[in-house]
Amino acid sequence: MLSVLIWVPLVGVVLIGCLPQAVSASRIRQIALILTTAVLVWTGILISQFDASLSGLQFQEALPWVDTLGLSYQLGMDGLALPLVGMSSLLIWLSIYSSDANVTRPRLYYCLMLILAAGVAGAFLAQNLLLFFLFYEVELVPLYLIIAIWGGARRGYAAMKFLIYTAVSGILILAAFFGLALLSGTFSFDYDVVKQQTLPLGTQMVLLVVLLIGFGIKIPIVPLHTWLPDTHVEAPTPISVLLAGVLLKLGTYGLLRFGLGLFPEAWQVLAPVLAVLAVVNVLYGSFVAIAQTDMKKIVAYSSVGHMGYILLAIAVASPLSIAGAIAQMVSHGLISGLLFFLVGVVYAKTGTRDVTVLRGLLNPERGLPLIGTLMVAAAMASAGIPGMVGFVAEFIIYRSSILAFPVPTLLCMIGTALTAVYFLNLINRVFFGRLSDPLSNLPAIYWKDRIPSIVILALVITLGLQPNWMLRWSERTSLALGSLATEHSTTSLAPLMRDGLIEIFRTPSVMPAHLSPHLPTL
């Protein structure tokens, strides 16, 4: 069943590639939309069939491929992969929907988008380390080409920088995987097999640090982040959406799946370092965002900051924090996607993203009033206003990390406040005041421009009001991953909750025992 998510886009690539040259761009876009709609529907069917009471992999598929290399076609979906697959299917559909109907070289563009969709799905579903690496690398190529061909003025520089950073990331990940296979003595890349092996703590530490740098480039962790703002600024809007919404999550997903999943003992040792890195990400990203004048750079640095919250949560590695990390991945994916869609509309209509030039776009008749309203809502969501999914995710993370890492948590909370600072500053400059004369004759705005943002905002609010609709899928997986860490913990931890996430919300016992009496009951 899971192969559909990978192979339907790839069949689409072949189909579009075989189309005659005379076929119009809009027709090719329609074909790509139909295929990604099929993927989206299939994802919905998978979610409906998913048994949330199980922590292990479901819908597993296994086929031998290159046995001598240890490469096999093994797919599976658990509560960690499911929300990310669901979110990426939606964002890919919206990205294709919002792509320019008259894009140049449409066959190549939509083929690359479909390859990207297949690569992302494959990476989230792969249960073989080499297979994961293959899919992880596959998404690099279309991204590089799309940025290099359809990007902004400095697209060559940005694409090359992205390629170099991501290639280094891939090499480091591959090195860690090979090291694990070799040093464990199994010579297997099967996730379930290598997970059973125990390595000395020192070896674990070395491999984990290599993985951390590899995935840290993708997340990105400061100071490995410099490729991200350049790439965002030059990338077309749909790619910025996918970059922030989906591809950065491959980094945090990889850290959770392979870092915490394979090296839980070393994880406990590195956790305080991760928490410090999280704080650096949050504060650095926020302060630099405040100083930016390009709307896209503000959102890009906001992304750097918000990925820090995920880092903080996975540093804690408790069941509640893992749930928080997954929730924040979904939340950040939706909200950053929303923000990039909105910035894209502003840029498309005004021709600039410079906050010192833009002004008064909330003007009801000549401005972009609905886009401005959506931007205010997106900023509220990003700043963690209650009633939206951002609040749920950040609340769970802080709830789980405040006693484990109190100082980093408090510093991250400052980052949340700083989010409001740079987004309110952006909104105040761009949307309030009198519409400046050069902007008073903006082109018409159509529902096609608005629908992606409206759909995402509806989800952001729905999941904010009903967080359980998002959390229930990952509840058991969070417990399992959190248990993995606590079982290997060198500190004394309290018995883990076995009664589900809702109970976790109500009781303090998921925290270390010596701290749990101080945790307030909600």
Next chain:
Amino acid sequence: MVATSRPTVHPLSTLVTRLETGGALLPETPDNLLEVVGVLKSYGIVLDAYWQNLTYIANHQFLVLFPVFKYFNGEVTLPKLLRHLGHDRINYEFAEYCMKSMFWHGGGGLDTYLDSPEFLTRARAAIQAKLQPNLPMRGINRLFPDFLPEQVRVMAYYSALGQFWRVMSHMFLELSDLYDQGKIRAIADVVALIQQRLVDAASLPVTYAVTIHGQGYDIIPEAAGLTFLADTAVPYIEAVFLRSFPFFGTVSYNAQAHQISAHQKDFNYGALFADPLPIGGAGIPPTLLMQDMSHFIPDYLHAFYMNSSRGEDDLRVKICVSFQKSMFCVTTAAILGTLPHPLDTAELPQQQANRAYIESWVDRLAESRLLSVQS
């Protein structure tokens, strides 16, 4: 054409020269003509509703202190009430704002007359008749003897503006008819027609009388000598086109910073200065009028608007811009109609006097939307 000894050195010499040669403040282009005539047609229809309501209030809501149904023109029915509450109606509030602006700024013979002992005598007679069966109101009138005469002054302004707009409404609809017949082909024709009709109506008497308990009371008799041009048109242009007031918008906040002149004569918040973008700048809310006019835009003007990039989305802004263009035509007619000397005079001192008069107007309009409508 007038030949003066030396060309003007005014910073806006193009405009001054254009007026001196019989042109208008608005450039002569086919699009401007289409916009001006089209918007004046819808304005004429709206003004027709406005003047009828103002006249109804003046005549039938006289000293009604809580005129709940004043916008119903005497027809109070449930369907009409529901339409009113659903805002499916003419925004008569706009007409009242204009009346209040005239009342506040005064000017002309009407203002002088309303401060005269004769008016007070006539007003008190009407007040006595109206209060005859109303003991509480008579008591209040004794306690606050200036209150009800002031209300009568307001009623007089309702009536005067209604009379002014009745003439203007007919004029604009006539203009539209002539355009449809192909007899209006240029902005100059528009200005000429307006100027001619203003001159024709200049000496029309402005009067006001009410009937109370079957007996008529003249508040403004014909003998007061108030006339259309001097006592309603000129004060109207001054109050509504030019001055208005710094309220209803964000500008009013600047009063605390003393950014608003203490002298009413220095105000420039009128229709010719209004920002077409609905940001709540100042003055009488133009959006009310634009909303009313949007229901009566002729097809050719609607098609013209639809050709712009925003289509229906910014219809009111486009109507406002067109309306301001048309009002610059009316202002041109007013300027040319009130020149101290004939435009084609051959006397150099008279030419210089005319030039000084025109330059003073251009100076006054320099900060308005005048320059924005030149392109």
